[in-house]
Amino acid sequence: MKTKNYFFLSLIAVFSFTTNAQDNSNNQNVEVISPIDFYITLPMTDYPQFNPMDVPAKEFPRGGMYSGKQQQKADFLKLAGESPTQLDPIIQTQSQNRNANPPIVNFAGITSFASPPDPTAAVGPNHIVQMTNTGWTVFDKTGNEAPGFPKNLSDPLGSGQGDPIVLYDREADRWLISQFVFNSQFKIAVSTSPDPTGTWVVYSYPSGSNDYPHYGIYGNNYVVTGNFSSAGRFHAFNREKMINGDPTAEMVQLNLPNYSGGTVFQAPQPAHSEGAGIATGPTPIVWFQDNAWPGVSTDHIKVWNFDVDWTNPGGATISSPVEIPVSDFDSFIGGTGGDAFANIQQPGTAQRIDALVHVLNYQTHRYDFGSHESIVLNFVVELVNGSKISGLRWAELRKVGAGDWELHQEGTYVDPVGDESVFMGGIGMDQEGNIGMAYIKSGATTKPSLYFTGRQDGNTLGVMTVNEELIIEGISSVTNNSRYGDYSQLTRDPIDDLTFWFTSEYSGSAGGRKTRIASFKISDIVLGVDELDLNNSELIITSSDQNYFDLTLMNTSTNDILRLSVYDMTGKRVVYEQVEKTTSEYYKKSINLSSVSAGIYIVEIGNSKTKVNKKIIVK
Structure with a gap:
């Protein structure tokens, strides 16, 4: 094991402790947990450069590094009940009537032999940080990689099993990066300055099952949900203390009441707040429910509200969920050839790839427009039961004042030019209320490729009106396994709040799994950056x-x-x-x-x- 050069706080011993407090509204215990490790790193420039291509080819099974949980989910999928929905009732049939502009910036991300790479990326005023299952790196906004990068995930996070997430905390002008030690620890680092190539404070928190984490920033909370438990367990971290490098920064742990995961693979998401001004009020946590799942009578979206005062973290509360009816959908796509995950067709091979069913695609974003708040989300659906052709069900929820979240619009986006599958979507809104959505497309004639679409505020509700635009065309098909990916990420540029940045995987030339980073706009307004005289x-x-x-x-x-x-x-x-x-x-x-x-x-x-x-x- 290579030796690390960390600054340890020699005078502060950090011990884990757990306290219980009663949540009176839902009769559940709140666990308050301290970090089991804390350190401050040297500048990242002091750590060795890392070549992700040097890591031998490795498959990352769903369920972390252990095949048992993957088999457990596969067994469930094989036995999953038949969906009552035979045909998606809101497939988009209206033609797209606005031409998209090509991507603004479009460059290669990390390439490795990891299967899948699981790329995530966030954007700040001057940097883009990308993470994959093998390493992480920093770019400027034209695609130039910072000197000395990429880095191993262990620099600065220590050893772990991947599923990395990166967020830009725009209110603090700081970065958050993370990975997990499977079924053991959350590892989270927060930059000590706006420069991600500088020093970081690193925290480790004990956990039970912690697979497939989804992080979000809301108010003074860093919140993580994921494939943690059938009870809907989730965690929140004391954001202010972590930003300030306080080694006592607490984590709280609660369960979502009236939760139904549907499968053994659970994936609710915290709302991640984007836009100027720190979010106020409770943190929404979002999940969908399919009436093919046991105990679920109608297709709907659930929203819980999590609230914590970090001066009394043991008093944290989670509300009962609001159920929001939506149009019928079928969130299950069957596998082929004995592989429960092999469902999406590719050209030139019998090998199919995983569309990632029964999960909300990362991320679920929240925006405050003054007159109302919006949440946008998306997930994979099967268009016709048994067809193994996927679309993306997307929705915008709205809330006015102290009211409840309600459905404002929804649609099922499909391949606009053929019968290919679209999946692994990333969705967001700009400051004008326009929606951008990027995704992977694959099918009988399309090798896994990246595209984007969108709609302008004021267009017909439920319709992506912007013509599909290519980000990068795939030139090969995956032939060795069905695992394609669990993460992509779309975020909004804090400089203009009009530009979207998207990272995902596509099928490039032989020699590693390829990732891409691209930016695009849906708005007609072009904001220049004039000199302020x-x-x-x-x-x-x-x-x-x-x-x-x-x-x-x-x-x-x-x-x-x-x-x-x-x-x-x-x-x-x-x-x-x-x-x-x-x-x-x-x-x-x-x-x-x-x-x-x-x-x-x-x-x-x-x-x-x-x-x-x-x-x-x-x-």
Whole structure:
């Protein structure tokens, strides 16, 4: 085993402890658990470069590294009940009437012999971080890889079994990366600065079953769900403490009440909040239910609300679920040749690949538009029972004020030009309410390839109106096994909140499993990044009580949507919002700092090229 150069906190011993608190609303125990390991790394540039192609070919069975759970799920799928839905009732038949622009940036991600690679990627103001089952790396936004990368997952996370996830925490301007030690530990690292090539604080938390994790950021919580238990067990972590490098950062563990996983493979998801401003209120956790599953009478989506005050984590609560009726669907696609996972056709081979049934595709995003909140999600469905041709059922949920989540729109997206399968979708919304969705397509004439589509806000509900656009064409078929992947990821660029970035696997040339990273827009608006002329810009800040502040930026050199941040003197950001131009001559915004401590703060407003700042005093 190679020696690591970590800075350990010699004066702090971190011990695991568990406390129980009663959740009065659902009569369940809340477990509060401390990390069993904590350390601070050297800068990532000090660790050796890693070549993922040096790792021998390895299949990563579903259920982590153990084939027993994979067999368990396979046995269930073989015995799964017949779906009452014979034909998907909301297959998109309306033609797409808006031409898509080609991808903006489109470059190769990590290539390895891992089967599958399970790529995830997140984007910040200046970097893209991608993770796979064999390694992780950092790019700039034109696809240039950072010097000294890729790195082994063990640098900085320590040894583990993969299923890595990366998130960009835009409110803190930090990065989160993770992997698991199967059925033993969650390993999570948070960057100590906006630079992912710098130092990280690393936490390890004990766990039972922890397969197929799905992480999200919501308010002051990092939340993870996954294939953990038939009771819908999930975990949340003290985000503020982890950002601050506090070795006592707690994890809480609860179960979802009235939960039905349907199979032995459980995969609910936490809502991941994207957009300016930290999410407030409870964290939604989302899951769908198929009436082919035991005990489920109608097809529907469930939403639970998780709430925790980290000054009293033992008082965390999880609500009973809201059931949201949706159009009938069939979430099961049978296998072939004795392989329960071999369902999607490929050209030139009898080998079929796994569409990833009975799960929500990663991620489930939440957005706050002021007048309402939205959640978008997608999962694989069989279009005609027994056809082994998949589509993507997608939905937008909405909530107004303190009301419940309700279905706003739904659709079943299918191959618009033939009878191929579309699967492994990533879906998101931009700041205008437009939806982008990227996916894998494979079938009798299409080798596994990557595409995207979308719709503009105001278009006919339930319809992806943007013509399918190619990201990269597959040039081979998988012939050695049915495992294709459990993860892809679509995220929104924090610079303009209009650009989507997508990573997934496709079938490239011989010599390893290929991943791709690409960006695209659905919006017709093209936001330039003009210089904010400092010589002709004036930031005026007024306040009558030193708690509520009115900001006016006089400027005629740009019409960009600007980013407004307020930092305390330690560099911690306490406000992050986007500001549209009020008139041709100025930007105007009011901010409420009544909840922060008294002291000196720095107000900063600008775009990715230039910023103006000024000190204020909060009393």
